[in-house]
Amino acid sequence: MTMAASQHRRPTATIALAIVLAIVLSCAPQVATDPIPQVYITTDGTKYHLAGCRYLADSKIAVSLADAAAYYEPCDVCKPPIPAIKE
Numbered sequence: 522m523t524m525a526a527s528q529h530r531r532p533t534a535t536i537a538l539a540i541v542l543a544i545v546l547s548c549a550p551q552v553a554t555d556p557i558p559q560v561y562i563t564t565d566g567t568k569y570h571l572a573g574c575r576y577l578a579d580s581k582i583a584v585s586l587a588d589a590a591a592y593y594e595p596c597d598v599c600k601p602p603i604p605a606i607k608e
């Protein structure tokens with residue numbers, strides 16, 4: 522009788538594991554989503570900016586942080602993030 526009781530636990534544990542796996546897998550794409558913020562450059566400037574910077578009043582071109590950092594310097598006013606550079 523006690524063995525029968527223990528056997529009843531196995532399916533429950535399997536279902537619980539499946540639920541945990543489903544949650545982990547469903548969250549995986551969100552975790553993998555790129556957390557790097559959007560940055561912007563201007564048509565005649567040499568620096569890149571965060572959205573809302575006053576230097577973006579005249580022109581505002583969305584670029585990836587990696588591209589911006591490769592060709593532009595971070596703005597001194599809005600202080601956008603600087604990606605880790607591999608050299």
Ligand SMILES: [Zn+2]
Pocket residue numbers: 569570571574575576596597598599600
């Ligand atoms: Zn700026």
